[in-house]
Amino acid sequence: MVGDENLEPDDVPEEKGVLAGENDAAEQEGPSDDELVLKSQQGDVHAFDQLVERYHSKIYGLTYNMTSNREDAEDLTQEIFIKAFEALPRFKGNSSFYTWLYRIGVNKTINYRKKRNRKRALSLDSFDQDIKMDEAYHDLTAKGSPLRSISLSELQIKLNEALQNLSEKHRTVVVMHDMQGIPHDEIAKVVGASVGTVRSRLFYARRQMQAELSEFVK
Amino acid sequence: MSENNTMDISTDEKADALLNQLMRLKSYETPEAARMTRNKQNIMRQVRQAQSEQRKPLLDRLEISMPWLFAEPKYGIAALFIAFIGLQYAGINARNSTTSTGIYTTTSSLASYEAVANIQSNRYPNLPRDYQLFGQPQGDQTVVPAGFEFKK
Numbered sequence: 001m002v003g004d005e006n007l008e009p010d011d012v013p014e015e016k017g018v019l020a021g022e023n024d025a026a027e028q029e030g031p032s033d034d035e036l037v038l039k040s041q042q043g044d045v046h047a048f049d050q051l052v053e054r055y056h057s058k059i060y061g062l063t064y065n066m067t068s069n070r071e072d073a074e075d076l077t078q079e080i081f082i083k084a085f086e087a088l089p090r091f092k093g094n095s096s097f098y099t100w101l102y103r104i105g106v107n108k109t110i111n112y113r114k115k116r117n118r119k120r121a122l123s124l125d126s127f128d129q130d131i132k133m134d135e136a137y138h139d140l141t142a143k144g145s146p147l148r149s150i151s152l153s154e155l156q157i158k159l160n161e162a163l164q165n166l167s168e169k170h171r172t173v174v175v176m177h178d179m180q181g182i183p184h185d186e187i188a189k190v191v192g193a194s195v196g197t198v199r200s201r202l203f204y205a206r207r208q209m210q211a212e213l214s215e216f217v218k
Numbered sequence: 219m220s221e222n223n224t225m226d227i228s229t230d231e232k233a234d235a236l237l238n239q240l241m242r243l244k245s246y247e248t249p250e251a252a253r254m255t256r257n258k259q260n261i262m263r264q265v266r267q268a269q270s271e272q273r274k275p276l277l278d279r280l281e282i283s284m285p286w287l288f289a290e291p292k293y294g295i296a297a298l299f300i301a302f303i304g305l306q307y308a309g310i311n312a313r314n315s316t317t318s319t320g321i322y323t324t325t326s327s328l329a330s331y332e333a334v335a336n337i338q339s340n341r342y343p344n345l346p347r348d349y350q351l352f353g354q355p356q357g358d359q360t361v362v363p364a365g366f367e368f369k370k
Contacts, residue, residue, distance in 0.1 A: 045266055052261055060249060060257070070249060074257050081261045085268060124247060131246040136239035156247070159240055178241045210233050213240065 033097045040088055048088075052081055055098065058180070059105050065175040066109045068160040069123045076112055080105045095189075103190050106176075110168050122160050127152060155216075162212035170205035173198055178206075 030050065031039075039047035059080055064073035084101050091100060131137050131152070140155075150158075163171060172191060176182045177198075184202075188195045288294065350364045 043269065045262070045269060048265060049262055052258055052265075056254065056258055056261075060254065064247070064249070065244065070253075074253065077257060078261050078264065082264050082268065085265045125249045126247070127243075128246045128248045131243060134242070134246070136242045140236075140239055140243070155240075155243070159244060174241075178238070179244055206234070206237060210237055213237070216236065216240070 034093065037088065037091065037093070037097050040085070041091070048085055051097070055101060056081075058098075059101065061180060062102070062105050062175065063109050064125065065163070065179050066171060067113065067120065068164050069120045070125050071123055072112070072120060076105075076109055079112075080108050083108060099186075099189065106172060106190055110172070113168060122157060122164075124156055124160060127156065158213060158216070162209050165212055166205050166208055170201050170208065173201045174205045174209070177202055 031047075033051070033054075036047045036051050040051065056077065060073055060077045063076040063080070064070060067073055067076070080101070083104055087104070091097070163174065166174065169191070173187055176187045176190070177184065182190075184195050184198050188198045191198065193201075352361050353364045355361050
């Protein structure tokens, strides 16, 4: 798992639990995850296609925020789904499909970075135009804010650099909690640590992020 | 002292709130729709490829190889000729192995097993040491075996 030295997604354990966002998926129209998984296990590629459609953006979000590189994120997303398809016959349904897929995602992303053994240059997705409608954006660019002096793209780079300077395990909890809104206990199941450890990692990671962004966060 | 603590707490809270706002901005980083569509297509292409690499039934394999035969007629004809020669060779071998060469006869014309079995041994019989093989010659008579008598 995430805390282990050798992270192999081949034997992804299934723990009971659901991740935030799975309920959203359940609310989606069409067959349930369980039905789609069963059909996929019987060789129905169309059923797996529906699972890819359902979870692609979440897995891409995880890999993109973990790497701050959209090409790497695309490759990883691809690898994660292929891995999931290959491992699907061994999936017994002890955990939800989404939790299982997420665990593959986290392990594969960390392994990928370890194999590269160096930081890649940032390759960032552009901001959506809706950002200018957001209250946080207005507050950060209001008169008297330290962010007023820098452009949005500079801010984006600083933010991603600060994120990439965190260790793998700290970045994992920050991405999952602060960016993907996954609760502590569910993160604990994915990373194979206690809730206390997750909270502690999150606290430390946030302190480090504040230090990295000290010129803005005062 | 307590005033300083209060100030520290409020500074920490403010920093936390600012960090939350910055993190919130990251959620506005959105990938291009076209790239995502392409990525999904790539995933499904690889999934189909992975599935097709699994074991296929014989009929499916034949379905793949048959069009090749017609697409390249000269190789197809050559392949058929080689297959024909191979079958001929296999047929000849099979016929030879079932009808092997030899002399054929009916069982009535063969010596019976019992007759052969009655022959005890071809060994020379055990005789006493002083057994007389030849008779004593009389006068100018030739040496003849013991017990031999001229016909009178």
